[in-house]
Structure formats: structure tokens, C-alpha cells
Amino acid sequence: MEIPPPRCKFSGIFLFIIISLFFGLISFISCIVAEIKRNKKGDLRWNGKLCFLPSSQAFEFGIAALVSFFLAQIIGNCIILKNYCSGRKRNVKCKIPAIAKALLLISCRVGFGIAVIMLISATSMSSRQPYGEGWLNGECYLVKGGTYIGSAILILVALASSIIASLLSTANTTQADESRKVHAQMG
Incomplete structure (x- = not known):
């Protein structure tokens, strides 16, 4: 009696999706x-000519957000790349329209890019801005309210589209190939 091959290696992929979701x-x-x-x-401290802004804890949390967001994207992209480059046949019933693939890819990449730009600039503004140096041209800048919230929303959009693309890319032929094999052996 032959042991049937595993239908789907979804448990390993599911683990990576959970790790990506965690990050x-x-x-x-x-x-x-x-x-x-x-x-x-x-x-903000102002002495009439120069400004000083102390470092805030937002700097450390911004760095943590950037690092974990990069890790989540790397893991999500590895899952998608592995599944698309595996050469497995895809189930005809699970065929994803090209426009849907393009929209997922665009929303993932654009959301990632804008979120990273917002996080990098806000995080660098949250570091210490000494007298006479400031953040840019000797001037002190405050992070505008809602910048980190906007980044958080873009992170969710990029993460969701990456996970959806990962899940959709795992669809492979199982039942269609199995039924053809059974009919071929009987006939």
C-alpha cells in the first residue's frame, strides 16, 4: 500500500504567514x-534664535516598527516568491484574475513604500535635535499628529494584501489531479 503524497504543504506556509502577521x-x-x-x-525649547528638541521614546518605537515591518514584508514576499516559482500546477477553480494579482502587488508595494518613508522621516524627527543643529537646516521639526497612525494603517494594508497574496498563491491542484489519476488507473 502506497502512502499518498501530502496534498498541500500548507502547514509550513501557514506558520510563515503567522510569523509575518506577528511581526x-x-x-x-x-x-x-x-x-x-x-x-x-x-x-520644544526656544532661546530666541535657536531651538532644542529632546529625544522622545517615539524614536525607539519607530525603529522597532521599521524593523518588524521589514521582517514581515521579507517573510511575506518569500512565501509569495516560493509559491510562484515552485512550478506546481494551479487549480483551475482557484485561478486568480491577472487584475487581482496586479492590484494585490501594487497595494502591497505602494503601501510598504509610503509607510516606510513616513516611518523613516517621523522616526528621524523624533531623535534629539540639539541647539543650532535641528533636524533640517538648523530648524527643529515636530512630528505632525497622525503621522504614525497613518503609517500604522498603511502597514495593515500592506500586510493584509501580502497575506492575501500568500494565501491565494498556495492554491494548487489536489482534487483535480487526484481524480485524473484514479480514472487513469481504472481504465
Whole structure:
């Protein structure tokens, strides 16, 4: 009696999706905390000519959000790449329209790019801005309210589209190939 081959290696893929989701949620939560901990107008010191802004805890949470978001995207992209490059036949019933694939890819990449740009600029503004140096051209800048929240929303969009693409890319032929094999052996 032959042991049938596994129908789907979904458990390994599911584990990577959970890990990607975990890192994405860490990034999301770090953005929310960074929004709460960011510098406010009251933290800005002005001596008439020069400004000073102390470092805030938003800097550390912004770095944590960036690192975990990169890890989530790398894991999600590896899953998608592995499934598309595996050479397995896809189930005709699960065929994804090309426009849906393009929209998922665009929303994932654009959301990732904009979120990273927002996080990098907000995080660098949250570091210490000494007298005379500031953040840019000797001027102090405060992170505008809602910047980290906007990044958190974009993180969710990019993460969701990456996970959906990962799940859709795991669809392979199982029942269609199995039924053809059974009919071929009987006939």
C-alpha cells in the first residue's frame, strides 16, 4: 500500500504567514505607541534664535516598527516568491484574475513604500535635535499628529494584501489531479 503524497504543504506556509502577521502586528502596535510618545509643542525649547528638541521614546518605537515591518514584508514576499516559482500546477477553480494579482502587488508595494518613508522621516524627527543643529537646516521639526497612525494603517494594508497574496498563491491542484489519476488507473 502506497502512502499518498501530502496534498498541500500548507502547514509550513501557514506558520510563515503567522510569523509575518506577528511581526506586522508588532509594527502596528509600535506605531500606535510612537504616536502617543511623540514630542509635543511643549517639549520644544526656544532661546530666541535657536531651538532644542529632546529625544522622545517615539524614536525607539519607530525603529522597532521599521524593523518588524521589514521582517514581515521579507517573510511575506518569500512565501509569495516560493509559491510562484515552485512550478506546481494551479487549480483551475482557484485561478486568480491577472487584475487581482496586479492590484494585490501594487497595494502591497505602494503601501510598504509610503509607510516606510513616513516611518523613516517621523522616526528621524523624533531623535534629539540639539541647539543650532535641528533636524533640517538648523530648524527643529515636530512630528505632525497622525503621522504614525497613518503609517500604522498603511502597514495593515500592506500586510493584509501580502497575506492575501500568500494565501491565494498556495492554491494548487489536489482534487483535480487526484481524480485524473484514479480514472487513469481504472481504465
